[in-house]
Structure formats: C-alpha cells, structure tokens
Amino acid sequence: MRFKHVTALGVGIAAASLAVAGCSSSSTSGGGSSAAPSASAYAGPVGEGEGELNVLAWPGYAEDGSTDPKVDWVTPFEKETGCQVNVKSFATSNEAYDLMRKGGYDVVSASGDASLRLVYGGYVQPVNTSLVPNYADIFSGLKDKQWNTVDGVNYGIPHGRGANLLLFNKGENKTEPTSWKDMWESNSPAKGKVSPYDDAIYIADAAVYLMATQPDLGITNPYSLDQTQFDAAIKLLDQQKPLVAEYWADYAKQANGLASGSISQGQGWQLTANVANADGDKVGATKPSEGATGWSDTWMVAKDTKNINCAYKWLDYIVSPKVNAEIAEYFGEAPANEKSCDLTSNEDHCAQFHAKEEDYWTNVYYWTTPTEQCLDGRTDVTCVPYKDWVSAWTTLRSA
C-alpha cells in the first residue's frame, strides 16, 4: 500500500464518520436523564419458575461453589426452585452498570452509586415488596432509602452493608493503624506500597479524609462536593500517587499483594482480608477514626427480564435469614435481615459488623452517585456531577 492510499483511506473513514455523526446530531437517545421513572412493579403472584436466572453480583454475593466448594448457596436455590442460575461477577459499580445497560441479566446486586443510575436510566423495574415475604424482617434502617426508593416507589430489596476498610499487612505495620494518614501523606512509611481502589468513586475516600483533616472546606457529604472541595480532593489524590504501588480492581490480586507484603496498606473489603488470610494471619482490617466510604447494596430486577418468577424467588431467597447470614459472614458485612443475626456461625458476627448499631454507621458514607444538585441540601452552589468525577479520575490515572 502506498502512502497516498493509506492517507486517503484515513481521510475517507474520517469523512464518512463526520457525515454520520452530523446526520444524527438532532436525535437523542432513549432513557433520558432527569425523566422521572415510570413503570409498574410485578403484580404477582409469584408462580412457577421459568427455569433460568441470570445473576449479576458483587464477588462473594452469589457463590456457587466455584470459588470454594464449601461456599455455595446457589445450588440449594437451584434445587428448591428449578431455576438454573448463571452468575456473573463484577469489580466496580461502573462495570455493573455497563453490563446491565447491555442487558441479558435478570437481577443485580447494585450499590448506591449504581442503583439510581439504573432507575433513572430505565434499566430496572420497581419491586413489589409484598411478594418478598422476607422483606418484613429487613432492618428498618435500610428500608425506603434514597438509593433504593424513588418517589416512594421501592426499586429493590436491601442486601447488606459494610465499610471500605483500611487493610494492612501485619508484617509491614507493627501496630494496627488507626488513621488513613499513611495512605495519603507524603511522608508515609508505606510509600510505594499503597493500594487504593481503581474507580472514580474513590475520590469520595479523599473527601472523607479531608472532612477530618481540613474541616475548613466544609465537606459534610463526600459525594456532594462543590468545585473547591472537589479540587482539594483531587489535589490530595495527586499527593497520594507517588505512594501507590497499584490501584486495585481485582480483589484477589489485591489480597495476593497484601499477603506477600508488596502492598502495605490498601483500601478494601473484609472479604479481601479473609481471602488473604486463607493461609496464615497476615492481613488486618480496620475502620479508621476518620470514617470510611461504604456500601449499602440492593437487589434489583432488570426491566425487561423474562424470568420474573425466578427473579422474585431469588430476591426472597437471598435475603432469607439463613442465606443472608451466610453471605454476610462470607463477604464480611452486616446482614440486612434482622433474623440473620441469630443464625451466623460466629454468634458475634452482627456485633462485630455493627449490624444493629446505627451509631457505627454515622461515619460510614454509602456509595452514592454524585449529581449537580448537591446531595447535602446546599442550593447556593452546584456540585460536581459524576461524569466530571469520572473524567477527573481518568486524567489522574493517566498522568
């Protein structure tokens, strides 16, 4: 191919692209942003299962024995209902959101930074809680919250909650850390061995630290940052960058690094510490004094699901006292079902994870999608919307 031809091909493609882009510039896509969602929930009754269910879940939420043969609550569900379950796990809320958008899944365990986008994007349907008998036993502190309910309409069943903890290698940290400071400050002894979460929502972790260290900024909700507060958070993240060994998205990889000592401190899940400690007690987990980000997850049903009966059977099964207890213990979080607390194999589980203490959760900030309208109620400023969080994160990571 001669040079001319290559260039001509490139120009041709570019011209064709511009033509197509220009032609459709007036049309808009479906599922607009601010349109109030309108859809009706399944009226029931929940009948015979359709024989199949496609589950999109955080790792550890829908275990079918493939990670650990002893950890399996999917198989009993399949036997009980005849619904064959296909599980797909995801690493970040963005990945979950993207997969739901593409379709093919019936139910999803969505965190607060995905759930509202799913509702407003029109990818999930309201949930008729009266068809989910176990809903009655869910902690009232988790019901009708802004991340699972819109205009009084329930869009899902609460699953459980937890905090993104400070994970640390015990060999590298002789005393248990009580602050996030070694993950943020330039003079950190953990320099070069820090592992933050690789997602835009991690900007909120910087904001949580700023709430404690720079009260002048006036941050009250780490997902509701005006431009000044946002810039301070990004500055802190820039300061953190030289400390970082790896940003993590795959919890197994992070567990591996923490266990080997190539990572000294990281932000992560109790599950990660449990996996890292599979052979020996090497990794600790703690919620530092500044507080932490966290999650409160919701099982949601895809709008165009073909397996609605199996989906409702799953919703009820997954928050049933015994199963919810198993998941909460395996993942390391507080269960959503009050009765689960009597059924955990470690009888102190609910106490350790503070399932019943609302006080503990006051400085745990559940993942939420940031919007232009400030979530903390301020009306005199606009806040930085999620799209700008993502683009700031992309810039930060590429620099």
Next chain:
Amino acid sequence: MTTTEAPAGSPAAFLYRHPRARLTGLLALPMTWLVLLYLVPIVLLFVTAFWTTDSFTGNLQRTFTLENFARVLDPSQPFLTTALRTLAVAVSVTVVSIILAVPLSLFLAKIAQPRWRPLLVALVVTPLWASYLVKVYAWRTMLNPEGGFLESTLGFSTGYGWVAVVVVLTYLWLPYMVLPVYVGMQNVPPSLLDASSDLGARSWRTFRSVLLPLVKPAIIAGSVFTFSLSLGDYITVQLVGGKAQMLGNVVYGTFATDLPFAAAIASLTVLIMIGYLAAISRTGALENL
C-alpha cells in the same frame, strides 16, 4: 497433467464462462468479513467519538461535539503524554525484539544443522501454545518484588512498572518477529553470502551489506506485529505495570462511563497505526513482502 473439460452446465463450467461470478465467489466471504466486522466498526468508532453522554446515567447522547477530541489533544491533559508513553513502549518492544530475533534467526536459518531446525523453530513458538493470561499472570508472580521468583533467585526484580511491561510484551510477541525473519533469512541464497566472502568481505561486512538489506522486509513485517500488538495491549500493563497506564487502559477505564471519550482515545491508536503503516510503506518494504 491433461486438461479435463468440465461437462457443460456444471458449476465449474458456469464459473469458467463468467469471470465476474468467479471474482464474486472468491471475494464474497472475505469482503463481507472485512466490511461488516472490520471497517464498519472502525467507522462507528469514529462516529461515536463525536457524541457525548448524559452526565448522570452515562447514556449516549447523539449530539455532535468536538469536545472529546479537544480533550484528548489538550496539552494540559495527560493523554498526549500517555500516547507518547504507549508509543515508546511499542517502539522499545519492537527494537528489543529485533535485537533478539536477528541473531537467533541467523543461527536458525544459516548455522544450525538442518535436521535440528524444525525442533528449534518449534521451541521458538512454544510460548504461543499457552494462553496469554496464563503467561502474564506467571510473569506477575515471578516479578513480585516481595519473594517473587526473580527476587529470590537473582536477588533482584524490576518490580512492576514500565521495564516489566517491555520485558513481558517482548516475551509475548518475540515469536511474531522471529518467524518472518527466520523465513526471510532462509530465502537468502547461500551463493550470495559465498560471493560476498569471495570478494573479500568479512562476516560483519557480509551481514551488514548483504544479509541485512535482504531481510529488511521480513524485519519490517515482524515489526508490524510487535508494534501493533504492543500498542493496543492493556492487560499486561494492568498486571505487571504497577500504576502505569497505556492508551488501552484509558479506553478500558472509560468505555463504561464515557463511550465517546473512549472512542476518541481509541481513534488515537488507529491514527498512530495508520502513521506507522504509512511510514513503512514509504520505505517500500510492503511491496517486497
């Protein structure tokens, strides 16, 4: 061989009488493949790069904007630097591959005993038998700065970073360089090398003035593989690059939330590749392949 006349009315006879049908039959499948699965997606990629997304749901909004390209090309943003780094990785991998592949191919094609050649060539391509992911994860384990294989045996490891990325990518793509260069060297008639030494040239001179110009097209063919495969890679960087990012990682990190921007970044790799092909087509090497 005697020519056998196909019976009239048979498909062969039909094709014989209709050259256009012959051509259509020949090209229908590859052209469908190329246009539908290759060119159309590239055009769609460019088109997407001119759209935008809803700030909350991240849904595509089909309104024309140059914002994405403006951001990619904005010098105050890091993406041009990322592109340069990516380019540097691709060039380094290609150069290291050439440095390793030329002497190796010379040995395989001209020095090794002919009966050992098939075995040696098979050994060169063995890395291709294992899955890409298995190999990169193996490297990740070996390179671990705390108790990894390299650290515990050599007492030293590069750790995770750019050096590791170049090492692992070179390991992965080296066979794609060795094979064409080996074939190129085999095709050089021994008489030319003999003539060169008869005229008084020593080995180095023969290598530089006779062999190398003759295998240059093969080296360039190999470089197209190593360069393009490295340019688009993002998994190796994720696993052994530490916090390093190449263009592919930016695409991977943004396609879920901001598809148009990811498309604009991806267009950059397409442009680099077109530039590379244009540059080597100027050398005339593509005609000699």
